[in-house]
Amino acid sequence: MITQDDVAEIKSGRVLDPFAVFGPRHRGQAGFLVAFDPAAETMEALTPKGSLPMQALGDGLFTGQLGTETSYRLRATKGPHLWDFDDPYRFGPVLGPLDLHLISEGTHRRLWQALGAHAITHEGCAGVHFAVWAPNARQVSVVGDFNGWDRRRAVMRRRGAGVWEIFLPGLQPGETYKYDIAPMHGGSALKADPLARATQLPPDTASRIATSQPYDWADDAWMESRHLRNNREAPITIYEAHLGSWRHRDGRSLTYREAGIELVDYAHDMGFTHIELMPLAEYPFGGSWGYQPTAMYAPTSRFGTPDDFRALIDAAHAKGMGVLMDWVPAHFPTDAHALAQFDGTALYEHGDPREGYHPDWNTLIYNVGRTEVKNFLTANAIFWLREFHLDGLRVDAVASMLYRDYSRKQGEWVPNHLGGRENFESITFLREMNALAYGEGPDGLMTVAEESTAWPGVTTPVHEGGLGFGFKWNMGWMNDTLRYIEHDPIHRRHHHDLMTFGLVYGFSENFVLPISHDEVVHGKGSMLQKMPGDHATKLSNLRAYYGFMWGHPGKKLLFMGCEFAQDHEWNHDFGLDWGALNHPGHAGMQRLVRDLNTLYRAEPALHARDADSNGFAWVDREARAESVFSWLRYGHAEHRPVAVLTNFTPVERQWRIGLPRPGRWREALNTDAGLYGGGNRGNFGSVHANGPPHAAQPHSAVVTLPPLSTLFLIPEDDR
The missing domain is CATH 2.60.40 (Immunoglobulin-like)
Structure with missing residues (x-):
């Protein structure tokens, strides 16, 4: 009894x-x-x-x-x-011994299918299965409106591997819930589900039971062929967007489905090949832009449901465009409802603040040396790639993971077991994540590292000893070239090496040239504001810089609003200043970016060997006094070359350029063209390479090089 x-x-x-x-x-x-x-x-x-x-x-x-x-x-x-x-x-248990073994081992590649909340039929009864990892808890209960948030009502069964589970019959998708977790030392705390696949709309913090109905994807053709679009020889130009502020309607952000029409159509019309969305895993604080997520398996509910997000990606694929998403495994916020001290102990984070606290962002750092935590993150990468058909993940803050002393003073960090600063646990995690992403994710995806140091082998395959990323943001190129272009033209001759140094290491990795959101916030000014001179001169400088960027080896990334030279820096609370396009100079800038994308995609010489030193040759590298740069881009044997010239002074020049072929070279693009808002100075459509050998090339032509401009020349003979 x-x-x-x-x-x-x-x-x-x-x-x-x-x-x-x-x-x-x-x-x-x-x-x-x-x-x-x-x-x-x-x-x-x-x-x-x-x-x-x-x-x-x-x-x-x-x-x-x-x-x-x-x-x-x-x-x-x-x-x-x-x-x-x-x-x-x-009811009996749902999880079998294999699930528990893989969770304990840290190798459950479909972790989201075992843990979290799932609407299922169990022993002939429809309901929801809940499972959560909380190995140091004394008791765990599921609470929600369905049981009056009373932790006595649905106390969970403790299983092996530190997992707790219960099947609650009669529950339906859409219900909100949390876990009431009682730690060993007494008391209890309400925690959101780390594996929740849907959440309440912030500022509310409960998890939500997601639908169990499969999404009816319509992108089979894209998925089968996308390996042709995402490799290092493909033309890749990425439009980075913050979904909450790209465009507002009636004082609100667009929904996922609205963005699937408006954002996708716009980026496609602009000639971009990919859209990169800033982080969309649920996050409580809008001012973090998504870089402080609390629900790594749930698309933010700000813009709709998980299926609405899938519809956005489906729409992009229908237009022949890839979708990347920023992914944040380097740190997580301290919000009480989330992962911090999840079961009353430092479970997901390091216990020692010298390893577990990030001073830059006031956040906690994942303890990826713990197998279950590493599994939580590696499975999460696979989750986004498989469940949402994302074409890639751009991994945020990789440098902060690689170095134990990142942003720390002496005595504020813990050396590795060899006494050094390298974070071996993070290195192992990143390698495993990339190996699993490329091995387990659908074919043709990419991973991209935001890595701001000279760490070797970031894009070298794992089996060759590298980190295994597909691409790396070239932060050095970005910092150097922006420093150069911000100088008044009269002083640029003294900073000439800032524009050439990137080619010293330019083929050591598979690089993406990024002009990202980080360059147009926090008082840095918009891209237009960085330029010297009056408004018209600023536009000319920026047009020339974009031409330089699109002609330079490396894939391209441009943050939203930069394509039409928004006057003010980005503010996440407001939509972009689309009214700027009523000004001819801003509309011209938008036209230029569209045409740069079109030219880049059309000419294999501009993209096929972005990561191959044989695809590039300087013509004029040392024209310091004139601040002129010229070079040749090559594709494979069957592709015609492209010559690129940039003049970063407000002086028109007659410039002899060495060329590899004789005959007529068409002026394929001139950033000073009138339709871009320029002075319409140039070469009347073409030049003739009928001059003597020059600069190690067998032929040459005299080119009119407009002030503050970039020109692209293409030979008119057969490819």
Whole structure:
């Protein structure tokens, strides 16, 4: 029979082994039923043979004898109200030994299918299975509106590997929930589900049961051919966008489905090959732009449902465009409802703040040396790539992961076991993540590292000893060239090497040239504001710089608003200043970026050997006094070359350039053209390479080089 100790534990919520206390076999006594519902005044068990009354012990606790019956439902009443329900404590476990073994081992490649909340049918009954990893908890309960947020109602079963689980019959997708976690030292805390696949709209913080219906994808053709679009020889120009501020409608951001029309159509019209979305894993603080996520498996509910997000990606694929998303495994916020001290201990984070606290962002650092935490993140990468058909992940803050002393003073960091600063655990994690992404994710994807140091082998395959990324942001090129272009033209001759140094290491990795959101916030000014001179001169400088960038080896990335030279720096609370396009100079800048994208895609010499030193040759590298740069871009044998010239002074020049072929070279693009807002100075459409050998080339031509301009020349003979 039930003891007074059991009664006291149930009513106070201190039950530690709920499946031994509740259900049809109390403390192993087959047929002795204990049920608890604090809203009920009476209760009976409904069996195939009839109704069996239960004894009320007060405060919603009931006991009764089932005899040999194993199938039953419960009927409760309170006054005139009556309700029937299935007893969660009559159901067996859902997770099998293989799941638990893989979780314990840290190798569960589909972790999101085991943990979290899943609408399933279990032992013939529809409901929701909950499972959470909390190895140091004393007790874990599922709470929500469905049980009055009462932690006594759905105490979970403790399994191996530190996992807790329970099947709650009758629940439907859409319900909100949290875990009430009681640590060993007493008390309890409400925590969102780390594996939740949907959440409430911030500032609310509960997890939400996601739908179990599969999404009907329409992108088979894209998925089968995208390996041709995402490799290092493909033309890749990326439009980086913050979904919350790209465009506002009626004072609000666009939804995922609206962006699937407007953003996708715009980026496609502009000639970009990919859209990169700033982080969309759920985040509570809008001012973090998504870089402080609290629900790594849930697309933010700000813009719609997970299926709405899938619809956006589907729409991009229908237009022949890839979609990347920023992914943040380097750190997580300290919000009380999320991962911090999840089970009362430093579970996901390092316990030592010298390893577990990030001073730059006031965040916590994942302990990827713990197998389960590493598995949480590697599986998360696969989750986004498989479940949402993303074409790649741009991994944020990789440098902060690689170095134990990143942003730390002497004595504020813990050396590795060899006494050095390299973070071996993070290196292992990144290698495993990339190996799994390329091995487990659908074919043709890419991973991109935001890595700001000279760490070797970032884009070298894992099996060759590298980190295994597909591409790396070239932060050095970005910093150097922006420093150069911000100087008044009269001083640029003294900083000439800033524009050439990038080619010293330019083929050591598979680089992306990034002009990202980080360059147009926090007082740095917009791209236009960085330029010297009056408004017209600023536009000319920026047009020439974009021409230099598109002619330079490396894939391209441009943050939204930069393509039309937005006057002011980006503010995440407001939409872009689309009204700027009413000004001819800004509309011309937009036209230029569109045409640069078109030219880059059309000419293999500009993209096929972006990561190959044989695809580039300087013509004029040392024209310091004139601040002129010229070079040749080559594709493979069947591709025609492209000559690029940039003049970063406000002086028109007659410039002899060495060329590899004789004959007519078409002026394919001139950033000073009138339709871009320039002075329409140039070469009347072409030049002739009928001059003597020059600069190690067998032919040459005299080119009119407009002030503050970049020109692209293409030979007119057959390719």
